[in-house]
Amino acid sequence: MNVTLGEVINIAIALFVLFNLVTLVAITLVWLERKLLGRLQGRPGPTRVGPFGLLQPIADALKLLAKEDISPGSSQKVLFFVAPLLVFVPSFVIWLTFPVAENLVVRNLGLGLFFFVAFSVLSIVGLVLAGWSSNSKYAILGGFRAAAQLVSYEIPIIMSILVVAMLAGTLDFVEVVEAQEAVPYIAMVPLAFVIFLIAGLAEVGRTPFDIYFAESEVVGGPFVEYSGAHWAIFFLAEYVNTFVVGLLGALLFLGGWMWPFGPDLPTPAAAGLVLVKAYFLTVIIFWVRATYPRMRIDQLMSFGWKWLIPLSFAVFVAAACQLFYKWNPWTLTIISFVIMAVPVVIQIRRQRNPALALAARYAANAIVVQARPKPAVAAAMESESATTDAAPEGAGA
Amino acid sequence: MTTEQQFETVDMMLNMGPQHPATHGVFRMVLTLDGERVVDVRPHIGYLHRGSERLCETESYGQVITLFDRLDYVANINNELAFVRSAERLMDIEVPERAMYIRVILAELNRIASHLLFIGTYAIDLGAMTPIMYCFRERERIQNLFEHVTGARMMHNYLRIGGVKEDVPSDFVARVRHLLSEVREGVEESDKLLTFNEVFLSRTQGVGVIDAATAISCGLTGPSLRGSGVPYDVRKDDPYEIYPYLTFKIPTGENGDCWDRYYLRVLECYESLSMIEQCLDQLEDGLIMAAGRRIARPPAGEVYVHSENPRGDIGVFLVSDGSDKPYRVKVRPPSFCNLVALRPMMKGAYVADAVAILGSLDIVLGEVDR
Numbered sequence: 218m219n220v221t222l223g224e225v226i227n228i229a230i231a232l233f234v235l236f237n238l239v240t241l242v243a244i245t246l247v248w249l250e251r252k253l254l255g256r257l258q259g260r261p262g263p264t265r266v267g268p269f270g271l272l273q274p275i276a277d278a279l280k281l282l283a284k285e286d287i288s289p290g291s292s293q294k295v296l297f298f299v300a301p302l303l304v305f306v307p308s309f310v311i312w313l314t315f316p317v318a319e320n321l322v323v324r325n326l327g328l329g330l331f332f333f334v335a336f337s338v339l340s341i342v343g344l345v346l347a348g349w350s351s352n353s354k355y356a357i358l359g360g361f362r363a364a365a366q367l368v369s370y371e372i373p374i375i376m377s378i379l380v381v382a383m384l385a386g387t388l389d390f391v392e393v394v395e396a397q398e399a400v401p402y403i404a405m406v407p408l409a410f411v412i413f414l415i416a417g418l419a420e421v422g423r424t425p426f427d428i429y430f431a432e433s434e435v436v437g438g439p440f441v442e443y444s445g446a447h448w449a450i451f452f453l454a455e456y457v458n459t460f461v462v463g464l465l466g467a468l469l470f471l472g473g474w475m476w477p478f479g480p481d482l483p484t485p486a487a488a489g490l491v492l493v494k495a496y497f498l499t500v501i502i503f504w505v506r507a508t509y510p511r512m513r514i515d516q517l518m519s520f521g522w523k524w525l526i527p528l529s530f531a532v533f534v535a536a537a538c539q540l541f542y543k544w545n546p547w548t549l550t551i552i553s554f555v556i557m558a559v560p561v562v563i564q565i566r567r568q569r570n571p572a573l574a575l576a577a578r579y580a581a582n583a584i585v586v587q588a589r590p591k592p593a594v595a596a597a598m599e600s601e602s603a604t605t606d607a608a609p610e611g612a613g614a
Numbered sequence: 615m616t617t618e619q620q621f622e623t624v625d626m627m628l629n630m631g632p633q634h635p636a637t638h639g640v641f642r643m644v645l646t647l648d649g650e651r652v653v654d655v656r657p658h659i660g661y662l663h664r665g666s667e668r669l670c671e672t673e674s675y676g677q678v679i680t681l682f683d684r685l686d687y688v689a690n691i692n693n694e695l696a697f698v699r700s701a702e703r704l705m706d707i708e709v710p711e712r713a714m715y716i717r718v719i720l721a722e723l724n725r726i727a728s729h730l731l732f733i734g735t736y737a738i739d740l741g742a743m744t745p746i747m748y749c750f751r752e753r754e755r756i757q758n759l760f761e762h763v764t765g766a767r768m769m770h771n772y773l774r775i776g777g778v779k780e781d782v783p784s785d786f787v788a789r790v791r792h793l794l795s796e797v798r799e800g801v802e803e804s805d806k807l808l809t810f811n812e813v814f815l816s817r818t819q820g821v822g823v824i825d826a827a828t829a830i831s832c833g834l835t836g837p838s839l840r841g842s843g844v845p846y847d848v849r850k851d852d853p854y855e856i857y858p859y860l861t862f863k864i865p866t867g868e869n870g871d872c873w874d875r876y877y878l879r880v881l882e883c884y885e886s887l888s889m890i891e892q893c894l895d896q897l898e899d900g901l902i903m904a905a906g907r908r909i910a911r912p913p914a915g916e917v918y919v920h921s922e923n924p925r926g927d928i929g930v931f932l933v934s935d936g937s938d939k940p941y942r943v944k945v946r947p948p949s950f951c952n953l954v955a956l957r958p959m960m961k962g963a964y965v966a967d968a969v970a971i972l973g974s975l976d977i978v979l980g981e982v983d984r
Contacts, residue, residue, distance in 0.1 A: 258743075258748070259747055259748065259751055260747060354626065354628050354629075355628075358628070358650075358965065424741060424743075425741065427741065431741060432635055432741075433740075433741065433969055434965055434969050435965070436635060507743065507744045508744065508807070508811075509741075510737065510741045510742035510808075510811060510813045510814045510817060511741025511742075511813070511817075511966075512816070512817070513817060513966045514650055514966065515964065516816055516817075572810055572873075575868070575869075576877060578868070579866070579867060579868075579874075579877060579881060580865065582866065583863035583864055583866060583885075584845045584850070585862075586860075586861065586862050586863070586864065588859050588860050588861040589858045590859070591859050
C-alpha cells in the first residue's frame, strides 16, 4: 500500500475534526434532551450555566472527568477498562462513512450501509464485557439483557435498511440519498421507517426499551460499577448512537439533503438541512422518553420476535415484489399502511378498551357511603316536621 | 413454562436494597432468581428503626404527637389523627365540631398528597419519568397550604388532644377551594398520561395478583386490599370524626393486580377532593379546642383506636398508667402489615415485576421500621 504522508495527515485532520464534531453533537444533544424534557415536564430545565443553560453539558463533563475512577476490587481490570472503548469506538467509527452533504464525508464507501451495520453491532460486545467484567450481579443481569435485546433488534433494523438498499439499488449512502430526489422513502415505505425508528430506539436503549440499564431495576446495568471518565465514555456513546439513529433516519428515509422545493442546495445549507432532519428525529426519540414507561424484558423480546421481525420481513417481501413485478411505487405505500393497520387494530381491540371499561366499572361500582344528618340538624328537622304537622290543625281550628 | 432442562442451572441470589432506587427508602429484599424469574423473596427490615414506640414512653402526650409525624412521613396529619384520637378516647374528650372538620380537611389533603407521591414514584419505578413532575407540582401546592396553616411543610405537629393547635387562617376556605381546582387538574393530567398507557397497562395488569382470601389472611388493608375486591375502609366500617356526615364512595377493584391497586389510589384522590369540598361547605365557626387541662393525664387504662391512613388501617394501642406519659404505645402500621403480602405476590414474577409489585404496595419505611 502506498500512502503518502500528506494523505495520512489529511486523514488525521479529518478524524480530529470528526471527533470534535461528534463530541459537539453529543453535547448539544445532552442539552437539548434536558431542556426538552424539562419543558415537557413543566419545569425550565438547566438555566444556570451559560445562556439558557447551554454550557451545562460541559460542566457535567468536567465534573465527571474530575471524579475518581473507581473499579471494584474483584473486577477483571483489563476487560473492565477496555469495555467502554469497545462501546465507544464503533459508534465513532461509523461516522466515517456518514455523508452530511453530497461531498461532505470523510470516506464515502461503496458499501457504506454494510459498513454501518457491521460496526454498530460491535458495541454489543462492549456492553456484555462491561457487565461480565464488573463482577456485580446487577451488571451481569444488565449485560445479559443487553445481549438478548440488542441481538434481537439488530434483525428488524437490518431488514428495514435492506428495504431501502433494495429500492435504491445501492449500499452507497450518497446514492441512496440521491435516489430519493423525487420521493423520500418515508412516503414509499412508511412501515420500514416505523420499524427502523422503533428498532433504533431499542438498539440505543432509549425508553421504552431502556431495559438493560433500567435505573429502577438493575440500577444502571452494565454501567453500575463505572464512575468518572469511563462512565462518561458510555454516556457519550449513548448520545452519539441516539443521534446516529436520527441521522440514519434522515439519510435513508427523509431524503437527506434533498428537498422538494426546486434545485439542490449549496453544501452548507444541505448539511444544515440534514442536521435539521436528524435533530427532528432525535427530538421524537426524546419525546417518547418523556411519555412512556419501560417495557419488561419478556415483553420486549416477544414484541421484537412476534411483531417487528415478521413485519420487517413482510415489508421486505413487498418491496421485493414491487421491484420484481414493476408495480407502481405507491402500491408499497398502500401495502405499508394496510400492514401497519393490522397490529394497531389488534392492539386496540385487545388492551385499551378492556382497561377503559374496567376503569369505568370501578368508578361506577364504588360503594357509596351516604352522609347522615348531623345530630343537631336531625333534631332541627324533627322539630320542623313536628311544627308543620301541627300547622294544619291550627289552621283548621 | 416447564421446558426440559438441557443443562444444569444455578439460582442466583440478588440482594436488592437497602441502597436501591426502587425500594422506596432502606427496604432490603433478597431475591432468589432463576434467570429473570423470582423464585423466592425474603424481606429484611429494620434499617430505619428509631425506636419510636419506646421513645413515646419517655415523652409527654403532647410531645408524642411529633413522634407520630415521623412514622409515615408522607401522611403526617393522618398519623397525628390516629394518636390524638386514641388519647381522646381514653380521656373521653368531646372534640369541638370545627376542630374535627379542620382535622378531616387536612387529613384528606394529606391523603391526596400521599397518593400523588405514590403515583409519581410508581411511574418512576416503571420507567416513566414525567408523571412524578406533575404529581410533585401538585403535592408542592398542598404542602404550601400546609405551611400556611400549620407552619410546617411536613412535620406539622398541628393536631392536639382535644382539637387543633390554632384556628386556620382567615383565607383558609378560599385558598383550599382554589387549591382543589388546581389539584384536580393536576391529578387528571397525570392520570391521562399514565393510567391507560399501553406499556403501563402491560406492565401492571395481571402482575402481582392476590385474591381476596389471601389478601385478608395476609392482613392487607387500604387500597391494596380494596384492589382485591374487599370493600373495607375504616371511614365506612368504623366511622370516626365527621366522616359519617360526608357522602363518599369507596372504589373497589376486581382483579387484585398492580393496576387495580394503582388505579384505586387515583380514584381515591378524586373522592378525597369531593370530601374536602363537602367539609368546606359544612365548616362553621366555633371552638377549636375542647375545654380542659392543658397537660393531658389520661386515667389509667388502655384503648385501641384505628383509622384509615392512605396506606391502610393504622391502629394505635395506648396504655396509660395515669401519669403524663404513655405507659405503652403500640402502633399497627399499615405498611408493615401490607409487606406480608409481598411473598405470595412475587413468586414467579420477573425481576422487573418485583419492582412493580413492591411499588404498588406503597410502603413507607418510617412506618415499617418505626
